[in-house]
Amino acid sequence: MSYEVKGKINVIKPIQTFDSGFQKREFVITTNEQYPQDIKLEFIKDKCSLLDKFKQGQDVKVSFNLRGSEFNGKYYVNLNAWRIEEGEQVVQQKQGQDELPDFEDAPF
Numbered sequence: 001m002s003y004e005v006k007g008k009i010n011v012i013k014p015i016q017t018f019d020s021g022f023q024k025r026e027f028v029i030t031t032n033e034q035y036p037q038d039i040k041l042e043f044i045k046d047k048c049s050l051l052d053k054f055k056q057g058q059d060v061k062v063s064f065n066l067r068g069s070e071f072n073g074k075y076y077v078n079l080n081a082w083r084i085e086e087g088e089q090v091v092q093q094k095q096g097q098d099e100l101p102d103f104e105d106a107p108f
Contacts, residue, residue, distance in 0.1 A: 003079075005039055006061045006087055007031040015048045023048050027081075029062060041079040050084050059087025 011028040025048040031037045041064055043050055054060060063083040069076050 002063060002065055002082075004061060004063050005029055005031065005041075007036075007039070007059070008087075009054055009056050009058050009060055010038060012051055012054070012056060025051055027051060029060065032059075039079065041081045043081050047082060050081075054084060061085045061087055 007029040009027060010030045011026075013026045015023055015025045017023050022045070024042050024044045026040060026042045029039045029041065031039065041062055061084070062081050064079045064081040067078045067080050069078070
């Protein structure tokens with residue numbers, strides 16, 4: 001099952017490489033809602049480089065899968081991201097200001 005989260009990039013960590021050759025890169029998104037949440041996600045393997053073109057403070061939309069596992073009687077949950085896109089606010093700004101209504105002459 002796939003999920004999406006929108007927010008602002010708060011933290012981007014460097015790529016971690018393990019002895020087995022496995023790589024992961026963690027990052028944190030702060031949601032834009034009444035009670036903002038800090039959500040830690042991770043890219044794994046060849047997807048780690050997807051974060052290279054993004055920076056801290058940037059609005060993004062992230063698609064991810066929810067993964068659970070057990071190791072030595074402890075249970076873990078990971079949010080494995082597989083796509084990251086510029087957030088809607090950024091895309092709207094790039095489309096130009098002339099698409100926004102002009103309220104300067106409004107009677108209110």
